[in-house]
Amino acid sequence: MKKVPYERLVRLTEGILTKGFGYNASEAAVTAEVLAEADARGIPSHGVARLAFYRNNLNGGFAKPGAEPEVVRRTPCSLVVDGRGGVGCYVADWSVSQTVELAETTGTAFCAVRNSNHYGIAGWWAERIARHDMIGLAFTNTDPAGVPTHGRRRLLGTNPIAVAIPEADGRIFLLDMATTTVAHGKIELYDRRQKTMPSGWVVDEHGREASDATAFEKLFHSMAFGGHLYLGGEGEECGGHKGFGLALMVELLCSGLSMGLSSMKVYQPGGEGGITHFFGAMKLDLFGPAAELKRHIGEILGDVRRSEKIEGRDRIYIHGEKEAEARERSMREGVELDQATVDFLSALSREFQVNEEGLL
Amino acid sequence: MKKVPYERLVRLTEGILTKGFGYNASEAAVTAEVLAEADARGIPSHGVARLAFYRNNLNGGFAKPGAEPEVVRRTPCSLVVDGRGGVGCYVADWSVSQTVELAETTGTAFCAVRNSNHYGIAGWWAERIARHDMIGLAFTNTDPAGVPTHGRRRLLGTNPIAVAIPEADGRIFLLDMATTTVAHGKIELYDRRQKTMPSGWVVDEHGREASDATAFEKLFHSMAFGGHLYLGGEGEECGGHKGFGLALMVELLCSGLSMGLSSMKVYQPGGEGGITHFFGAMKLDLFGPAAELKRHIGEILGDVRRSEKIEGRDRIYIHGEKEAEARERSMREGVELDQATVDFLSALSREFQVNEEGLL
Numbered sequence: 001m002k003k004v005p006y007e008r009l010v011r012l013t014e015g016i017l018t019k020g021f022g023y024n025a026s027e028a029a030v031t032a033e034v035l036a037e038a039d040a041r042g043i044p045s046h047g048v049a050r051l052a053f054y055r056n057n058l059n060g061g062f063a064k065p066g067a068e069p070e071v072v073r074r075t076p077c078s079l080v081v082d083g084r085g086g087v088g089c090y091v092a093d094w095s096v097s098q099t100v101e102l103a104e105t106t107g108t109a110f111c112a113v114r115n116s117n118h119y120g121i122a123g124w125w126a127e128r129i130a131r132h133d134m135i136g137l138a139f140t141n142t143d144p145a146g147v148p149t150h151g152r153r154r155l156l157g158t159n160p161i162a163v164a165i166p167e168a169d170g171r172i173f174l175l176d177m178a179t180t181t182v183a184h185g186k187i188e189l190y191d192r193r194q195k196t197m198p199s200g201w202v203v204d205e206h207g208r209e210a211s212d213a214t215a216f217e218k219l220f221h222s223m224a225f226g227g228h229l230y231l232g233g234e235g236e237e238c239g240g241h242k243g244f245g246l247a248l249m250v251e252l253l254c255s256g257l258s259m260g261l262s263s264m265k266v267y268q269p270g271g272e273g274g275i276t277h278f279f280g281a282m283k284l285d286l287f288g289p290a291a292e293l294k295r296h297i298g299e300i301l302g303d304v305r306r307s308e309k310i311e312g313r314d315r316i317y318i319h320g321e322k323e324a325e326a327r328e329r330s331m332r333e334g335v336e337l338d339q340a341t342v343d344f345l346s347a348l349s350r351e352f353q354v355n356e357e358g359l360l
Numbered sequence: 361m362k363k364v365p366y367e368r369l370v371r372l373t374e375g376i377l378t379k380g381f382g383y384n385a386s387e388a389a390v391t392a393e394v395l396a397e398a399d400a401r402g403i404p405s406h407g408v409a410r411l412a413f414y415r416n417n418l419n420g421g422f423a424k425p426g427a428e429p430e431v432v433r434r435t436p437c438s439l440v441v442d443g444r445g446g447v448g449c450y451v452a453d454w455s456v457s458q459t460v461e462l463a464e465t466t467g468t469a470f471c472a473v474r475n476s477n478h479y480g481i482a483g484w485w486a487e488r489i490a491r492h493d494m495i496g497l498a499f500t501n502t503d504p505a506g507v508p509t510h511g512r513r514r515l516l517g518t519n520p521i522a523v524a525i526p527e528a529d530g531r532i533f534l535l536d537m538a539t540t541t542v543a544h545g546k547i548e549l550y551d552r553r554q555k556t557m558p559s560g561w562v563v564d565e566h567g568r569e570a571s572d573a574t575a576f577e578k579l580f581h582s583m584a585f586g587g588h589l590y591l592g593g594e595g596e597e598c599g600g601h602k603g604f605g606l607a608l609m610v611e612l613l614c615s616g617l618s619m620g621l622s623s624m625k626v627y628q629p630g631g632e633g634g635i636t637h638f639f640g641a642m643k644l645d646l647f648g649p650a651a652e653l654k655r656h657i658g659e660i661l662g663d664v665r666r667s668e669k670i671e672g673r674d675r676i677y678i679h680g681e682k683e684a685e686a687r688e689r690s691m692r693e694g695v696e697l698d699q700a701t702v703d704f705l706s707a708l709s710r711e712f713q714v715n716e717e718g719l720l
Contacts, residue, residue: 077437077467078646107437108468112647135613148664150673155664165612173612175605181598200598207670225668231599232591238541238560239591239603245535245679246606248664252525252533253495256657257647264663286438287472287617297616303624304508304515304608308585310567313510319605 002342003334010036012345012354013048020352021058023065023087031089034120040335042326045185046121049341051348053118062273063087063117069094077102079111080258085272088117092138096125096279100132103281112253113277114260118142122162123176123320129281130164130172133290137280138162139250141263146180146228148248149241152207154227157263158183159250164320166284168298174320179247180228184220191217200233202226209234253278362702363694369396372705372714373408380712381418383425383447391449394480400695402686405545406481409701411708413478422633423447423477429454437462439471440618445632448477452498456485456639460492463641472613473637474620478502482522483536483680489641490524490532493650497640498522499610501623506540506588508608509601512567514587517623518543519610524680526644528658534680539607540588544580551577560593562586569594613638 004012013032017023023031031054039047057063067086071079079098083091095111102109119125122138129136142157158178165173181201190197190213197211204210205225219226231243254276255262261274284290301318309316330336337345349355364372373392377383383391391414399407417423427446431439439458443451455471462469479485482498489496502517518538525533541561550557550573557571564570565585579586591603614636615622621634644650661678669676690696697705709715 073648075467075646080647106466107435108470110468110642110646148667148676150669151664151667151676152670153668155667163609165609165616173608175602175609177599177602177605181592198597200593231602232541233560233598237558238593239537241677241679242535242537242591243599245537248533248661248679249523249525249535251660252657256525256660257644257653259648259653259656262660262663282470284617286435286470287440288433288619293617293619296619297612300611300616300622301608303622304511307508307511307515308513309510310512316508316511317601319601319608 001336001338003336005334006036006040006331009039009048009335009337012349013051015354016051016345016348016352019354020348021055021065027065027087027090030093031087031120034089034124036335037124037327038121039337040327040330041121041323043121043323044338044341045183047341048337048345050118050120052344057117057267057273060267060269062267069113069116071098077106077109079109081111081113083113083116085115086117088119088275091116092119092125092277095277096128096138099279099281100129100134103134103283104132107286108282109280111277111279112258113279114255114258114274115272116275116277117273118275119277121176122160123164123174123323125279126162126164126176127172127174127320129279130166130174132281133166133284135166135280135282135284136162136164137278139254139278141251141254141266141276143267144224144227144263145184146230146244146247147203147207147226149230149236149244150207152203152205152225154224155264156247156251158228159247159254159263161246161250165297166290166294167301168294171298171324172320173297173301173318174323176319177231179230179243179250181231181233181243182228184228187213187216200229200238202228203234250278361696361698363696365694366396366400366691369399369408369695369697372709373411375714376411376705376708376712379714380708381415381425387425387447387450390453391447391480394449394484396695397484397687398481399697400687400690401481401683403481403683404698404701405543407701408697408705410478410480412704417477417627417633420627420629422627429473429476431458437466437469439469441471441473443473443476445475446477448479448635451476452479452485452637455637456488456498459639459641460489460494463494463643464492467646468642469640471639472618473639474615474618474634475632476635476637477633478635479637481536482520483524483534483683485639486522486524486536487532487534487680489639490526490534492641493526493644495526495640495642495644496522496524497638499614499638501611501614501626501636503627504584504587504623505544506590506604506607507563507567507586509590509596509604510567512563512565512585514584515624516607516611518588519607519614519623521606521610525657526650526654527661528654531658531684532680533657533661533678534683536679537591539590539603539610541591541593541603542588544588547573547576560589560598562588563594610638
């Protein structure tokens with residue numbers, strides 16, 4: 001473990017993206033910020049370690065630095081954006097800015113984006129919208145990760161849902177969840193540590209529950225069958241069909257409304273990256289004076305926070321609190337990176353001669 | 361089991377509501393339709409058997425027939441409605457009509473409703489919006505049913521999410537899910553049949569997983585502790601915090617934006633019913649020609665339908681299909697009611713002298 005000052009981590013990542021990946025300054029700035037933010041918030045699965053994935057996308061011809069997104073359809077409350085294969089975080093940043101601008105005028109606005117790429121943590125975008133005293137939505141599809149209820153082929157992505165709702169005192173309720181039971185990074189961890197996975201996480205190529213993380217990892221990277229289960233697990237007994245339904249909803253809002261590629265068709269060799277997003281912004285003051293609403297929302301959440309805990313727990317977390325507190329700690333003490341990530345960044349720095357300033 | 365023609369079931373229910381419950385004709389018509397629809401779709405937990413609950417609400421002074429809802433705030437794309445304690449289905453019908461009307465003009469509209477009552481199946485309202493070539497949203501809070509992650513007091517309701525998205529050929533993707541793992545009716549069934557509940561459904565008053573349905577039913581009706589788990593089950597290992605987060609999102613959109621009562625404060629003796637809803641309508645053609653979008657959505661869903669199944673299953677269901685097919689069967693062959701429901705309806709008919717026509 002190593003703690004790196006946030007600003008340094010951002011600058012180093014920017015350097016790698018510009019010097020090594022050919023990103024322009026705007027693309028590098030927003031991408032570095034989103035990746036470093038994930039690490040700062042304690043979500044390393046979406047942090048700077050993702051540079052490996054971004055590099056693969058670059059080499060596969062999926063992410064095209066310099067490509068400028070384009071609005072292909074516009075109404076006073078909606079946009080359809082063609083990302084033209086550009087850098088995901090840049091396309092998202094561009095789209096979210098325009099969505100917020102529209103919503104400032106109209107009260108509410110939605111934006112469906114096709115032909116984009118991975119945009120980092122969904123919650124970042126939802127939260128950015130919420131900072132404008134709006135309810136923020138950010139959904140995205142991803143490469144295929146999960147199997148449908150009663151199916152065995154990976155079809156839909158981890159298809160995360162992010163919803164941000166402003167609360168009193170500048171706080172934000174931030175639900176940012178993959179619709180699969182767990183993120184893939186968790187399975188990689190179980191593989192490395194040779195731990196047995198609990199029921200409800202994944203199934204094998206026959207659609208049967210699997211618990212061996214190493215065997216699953218092998219399968220996941222070699223065939224199209226077997227995959228993550230959605231929230232609620234296998235079958236319908238504990239609601240797996242609901243989690244799958246949420247993933248399908250995300251898919252239809254993203255690839256459906258943008259007329260883009262569905263999860264099952266993204267990142268095909270020779271094809272487009274083709275990731276699709278959906279953003280929403282809704283001004284709080286549509287429903288009343290924003291300050292009053294935020295106070296009321298704060299009271300509801302306060303009742304939840306104060307509620308009786310089970311033995312051994314002294315806190316009920318509201319969504320986003322853990323990450324906000326991790327972020328504060330990171331800003332104060334530096335962003336914690338594991339040794340593998342530090343080594344990986346160092347190697348990239350050497351390769352692209354970025355590390356002149358001795359950032360790491 | 362008895363099969364009753366749909367129209368007869370609606371007329372009988374209407375008769376009970378007008379003669380017995382004092383509903384006016386409009387309130388009775390919409391309520392009878394929503395309840396009979398639930399039975400017709402194979403969701404008896406929300407069908408005419410709910411008349412018992414509606415009667416309790418009436419007797420408790422929570423539902424006030426004749427009360428007219430009122431728009432307390434209006435913008436070109438939003439409404440806040442005060443239901444004034446009226447009949448839930450009537451308030452919902454009134455609010456949804458106005459929301460659709462606004463969206464027809466503006467492209468998208470949202471409506472937060474406070475001080476309402478139980479409005480039947482959430483999916484009914486989302487689907488009604490989708491019939492206008494719009495994406496339909498319908499959320500509601502309910503009386504307290506579930507415990508937060510690491511908590512043991514029942515705070516939030518089953519807080520269902522309903523999202524309807526039009527597909528090709530007049531079909532509608534209809535996700536209608538309680539954010540709890542299971543509906544309470546399922547636990548009542550396990551109690552009656554003396555079956556052991558699987559892990560992930562409920563916890564006892566200490567917040568520990570419980571499997572004895574009879575003991576749980578007793579607890580549920582006698583104390584404020586112990587309750588349903590949200591989708592994903594206990595703790596965070598299988599994502600229970602995500603299900604809880606979805607319930608909290610529903611709560612903030614419904615009671616938060618309407619400035620109404622949160623789940624934990626509804627149906628207090630001497631107080632208001634106070635149920636809150638949130639509706640959304642978004643025209644498909646904001647994003648492109650509706651027919652083209654529906655075809656594209658149909659193609660994505662077609663890929664899912666055709667995907668490889670696990671052994672012993674010959675179908676992957678899209679959300680809403682089971683219910684749509686059950687409805688077709690019910691319209692053809694009559695609505696299936698269990699004997700307890702038939703007896704209950706007969707008793708109400710006799711009590712209020714509704715059954716002159718020999719409907720049952």
